[in-house]
Amino acid sequence: MKKILITGAAGFIGSQLAHRLWKEGNELVLIDNFSYGKVDNLIFEDHDFTNEVIKMDIRDKVGIKKIFENGDIDYVYNIAGIAPLPDCQSDPYEAIDVNVNGLVNILENARKYGVKKVIQASTNAMYENEKVFPTKENKFELPTLIYPNTKYCAERFAESYCETYGMSVTCIRFANVYGPHIDCLRKQPPFVAYMIRELYFDRTPIFHSNGEQRRDYIYVDDLIDLAIAVQNGEGFDCVNCSSMKNYSVNEMYKIACKIMNKNIQADYASDSHYWEKYPTLFEGKYKIKESILKNEINKYSLCDNTYAKEKYNWVPKIDIEEGLRRVIENECELLKNMKG
Numbered sequence: 001m002k003k004i005l006i007t008g009a010a011g012f013i014g015s016q017l018a019h020r021l022w023k024e025g026n027e028l029v030l031i032d033n034f035s036y037g038k039v040d041n042l043i044f045e046d047h048d049f050t051n052e053v054i055k056m057d058i059r060d061k062v063g064i065k066k067i068f069e070n071g072d073i074d075y076v077y078n079i080a081g082i083a084p085l086p087d088c089q090s091d092p093y094e095a096i097d098v099n100v101n102g103l104v105n106i107l108e109n110a111r112k113y114g115v116k117k118v119i120q121a122s123t124n125a126m127y128e129n130e131k132v133f134p135t136k137e138n139k140f141e142l143p144t145l146i147y148p149n150t151k152y153c154a155e156r157f158a159e160s161y162c163e164t165y166g167m168s169v170t171c172i173r174f175a176n177v178y179g180p181h182i183d184c185l186r187k188q189p190p191f192v193a194y195m196i197r198e199l200y201f202d203r204t205p206i207f208h209s210n211g212e213q214r215r216d217y218i219y220v221d222d223l224i225d226l227a228i229a230v231q232n233g234e235g236f237d238c239v240n241c242s243s244m245k246n247y248s249v250n251e252m253y254k255i256a257c258k259i260m261n262k263n264i265q266a267d268y269a270s271d272s273h274y275w276e277k278y279p280t281l282f283e284g285k286y287k288i289k290e291s292i293l294k295n296e297i298n299k300y301s302l303c304d305n306t307y308a309k310e311k312y313n314w315v316p317k318i319d320i321e322e323g324l325r326r327v328i329e330n331e332c333e334l335l336k337n338m339k340g
């Protein structure tokens with residue numbers, strides 16, 4: 001039996017990962033500071049993790065040290081992080097502190113207490129300026145926005161720890177992850193969650209630009225398969241986790257309408273107020289340059305998954321129709337009790 005620490009365990013991905021690793025018989029230590037995480041995510045049909053999650057910040061030096069001191073942790077999944085782009089742009093200090101210093105605090109303890117491997121939640125958002133597709137792990141234009149830069153820096157420190165102290169860290173660069181527990185009710189929900197929520201309440205969704213922008217997606221179970229596979233392998237590694245298929249906003253919407261049996265025409269808005277719920281990003285000192293906003297909205301993403309397949313013998317199994325059907329089933333159940 002392995003002893004595994006998961007940070008960000010009350011979030012969308014962390015909670016699903018905890019559930020799978022628990023089902024596989026591992027001993028888990030779960031932490032989350034509940035800044036974005038939710039108790040609802042911790043309740044599964046066959047197990048309730050609510051009382052097992054320690055409320056703790058990954059930056060807490062004393063607390064995190066105690067977690068490592070108290071037991072022989074074999075693997076750490078550092079899934080905690082501040083992910084929403086507008087949150088990172090509105091409060092860069094906090095984003096950098098959590099996403100970079102938080103990881104360094106984990107690495108320090110992993111080093112001291114001889115953890116076998118740290119697996120870091122990284123992102124394909126760092127390919128924001130790359131124009132070669134499908135994008136491979138080893139060569140790309142560096143990003144501009146705060147969020148991908150925090151994850152890029154985190155990777156650099158992870159590599160430094162591996163090179164200097166002989167540790168093992170794998171950074172998995174997730175494509176757009178979707179699956180049950182994706183947060184529909186967040187101020188700025190991910191696109192898949194937003195689209196399902198608006199359709200559920202029979203509202204007209206508003207998409208920015210013309211809806212032809214294409215992104216690659218990965219179903220959460222497929223991501224977890226890879227996250228488990230990478231426990232094997234030593235040293236430093238970065239690996240893309242993508243279905244290597246991308247879909248436009250309009251294509252995704254068409255599939256969701258079909259599954260939900262809805263016939264609502266979407267509205268389209270200009271790029272200029274993409275993050276309209278964050279007025280500070282359009283005025284004053286944090287005003288984002290229009291060209292950068294435009295690039296983010298119209299960004300084309302497609303990651304190459306050959307390395308994950310070859311090195312870790314991994315294959316994504318869930319196609320977009322099946323994945324969306326599962327998310328819709330789960331989200332509609334949750335939305336039943338909400339007012340929208």
Ligand SMILES: NC(=O)c1ccc[n+]([C@@H]2O[C@H](COP(=O)([O-])OP(=O)(O)OC[C@H]3O[C@@H](n4cnc5c(N)ncnc54)[C@H](O)[C@@H]3O)[C@@H](O)[C@H]2O)c1
Nearest residue numbers: 008010011012013033035036037057058080081121174177
């Ligand atoms: N969802 C995606 O499409 C996607 C894509 C690429 C990368 N990622 C990365 O995967 C990770 C998980 O993403 P998610 O979609 O599950 O997001 P999420 O917000 O649902 O989960 C993140 C969890 O981390 C917790 N957390 C945040 N700051 C913390 C801190 N300082 N200490 C302890 N816990 C803290 C939050 O409360 C939350 O429960 C993030 O690091 C994110 O950057 C996600």
